[in-house]
Amino acid sequence: MTAMTRRHLLAAISGATLAGTAGASAQTVEKTLIGAARSKNLTYGAAMATWQTDRDATLRRTFDRQCGVVVPEWEMKWGTIEATRGTRNYAGADRVVSFGASHGLACRGHAAIWYRNLPKWVEPALKVEGVKVMEAHIQDLMAHYKGKIKSWDIVNEAIEPKDGLQDSLRDSPFLRQLGPDYIARAFTIAAEADPAIQPFYNEYGLYHNDSIDQARRTAVLALLQKLKQQGAPIYGLGIQGHLNIGRPFDPSVFASFLRDVAGLGLKILITELDIDDRSLTQTISERDRLVANMATAFLTTALSERAVEGVITWGLSDKYSWLNTSTYQKRSDGTMNRCLPYDENFQIKPFWYSLYYAFRNAPPR
Numbered sequence: 001m002t003a004m005t006r007r008h009l010l011a012a013i014s015g016a017t018l019a020g021t022a023g024a025s026a027q028t029v030e031k032t033l034i035g036a037a038r039s040k041n042l043t044y045g046a047a048m049a050t051w052q053t054d055r056d057a058t059l060r061r062t063f064d065r066q067c068g069v070v071v072p073e074w075e076m077k078w079g080t081i082e083a084t085r086g087t088r089n090y091a092g093a094d095r096v097v098s099f100g101a102s103h104g105l106a107c108r109g110h111a112a113i114w115y116r117n118l119p120k121w122v123e124p125a126l127k128v129e130g131v132k133v134m135e136a137h138i139q140d141l142m143a144h145y146k147g148k149i150k151s152w153d154i155v156n157e158a159i160e161p162k163d164g165l166q167d168s169l170r171d172s173p174f175l176r177q178l179g180p181d182y183i184a185r186a187f188t189i190a191a192e193a194d195p196a197i198q199p200f201y202n203e204y205g206l207y208h209n210d211s212i213d214q215a216r217r218t219a220v221l222a223l224l225q226k227l228k229q230q231g232a233p234i235y236g237l238g239i240q241g242h243l244n245i246g247r248p249f250d251p252s253v254f255a256s257f258l259r260d261v262a263g264l265g266l267k268i269l270i271t272e273l274d275i276d277d278r279s280l281t282q283t284i285s286e287r288d289r290l291v292a293n294m295a296t297a298f299l300t301t302a303l304s305e306r307a308v309e310g311v312i313t314w315g316l317s318d319k320y321s322w323l324n325t326s327t328y329q330k331r332s333d334g335t336m337n338r339c340l341p342y343d344e345n346f347q348i349k350p351f352w353y354s355l356y357y358a359f360r361n362a363p364p365r
């Protein structure tokens with residue numbers, strides 16, 4: 001039996017999960033997020049960490065049935081791979097890749113160059129030795145995953161208008177020690193190390209209709225234009241999609257940003273979708289309804305743009321979301337943030353249907 005046939009069969013059997021809301025047709029009609037996405041030549045996947053999949057068979061099964069892509073939530077970051085200089089440890093990241101392979105999931109690489117989760121030794125080393133420190137990291141990463149990972153976040157979150165620097169570049173160890181060209185340089189190093197990869201620039205805060213996100217949209221667009229002009233080998237823009245329900249979303253503003261990015265000849269991927277409901281004080285079901293409404297507005301707009309290739313959510317279940325596991329971000333009323341398509345007991349929520357129908361209703365690629 002092929003992996004695909006097995007997946008379809010499992011999806012049909014798993015009708016039990018959906019039967020409560022979808023009725024008898026769930027027994028025969030495939031209803032999975034990846035199935036809906038693939039029907040339009042799109043992709044769907046989610047982030048995870050091995051501490052989650054190691055202990056949770058339901059999570060593993062949900063990945064197996066619902067996803068086509070897996071992304072390491074932290075195992076592939078520089079701070080995890082090389083906390084101590086010269087001791088590169090790929091054990092955790094490799095386990096994510098092999099979890100993906102054994103469940104028929106492609107793994108996305110996240111993230112080669114990021115100012116956070118950066119080992120303390122990096123900035124002093126950059127100061128003394130320059131670009132070769134960044135080069136060594138990217139080259140080793142690309143060599144290690146050659147043929148295994150195609151879609152890569154090469155540079156993550158390099159823009160921060162609030163820092164007040166030239167071109168709204170973020171005040172990071174890379175900018176301080178290497179200057180503004182480190183971004184183009186990172187792309188060149190990565191593509192030379194493995195010409196088969198799809199190198200992405202990944203960024204957050206590009207969706208809300210307020211002055212904060214507007215400033216970041218303008219700066220990111222200018223950065224992408226510059227990278228294209230310089231001939232940097234960039235494949236696409238990763239739009240994280242950490243939405244906040246308390247902030248405004250205007251489909252036409254977001255659509256025009258997507259059009260501008262696509263106009264540069266870049267592909268787009270929604271790379272880290274979740275919807276933070278901290279500002280909502282209503283009942284759980286009302287919160288779920290409002291979250292799903294925002295998801296539908298966001299996803300319908302995103303998928304209407306033909307350059308958008310798919311959606312990754314930053315986790316599957318609220319139980320493991322970074323918004324519920326990191327203490328500084330928790331809701332103050334003690335309830336779970338209802339930010340992802342599955343609740344803490346792996347029941348599908350209205351958000352799941354927002355994803356499902358956004359895929360089903362998307363124009364085909």
Ligand code: XIL
Nearest residue numbers: 073074111156204240242272322326
């Ligand atoms: C977060 C993870 O979810 C957390 O577990 C970790 O402690 C910090 O990083 N933007 C990104 C992701 O690009 O890597 C971040 O992931 C969330 C924000």
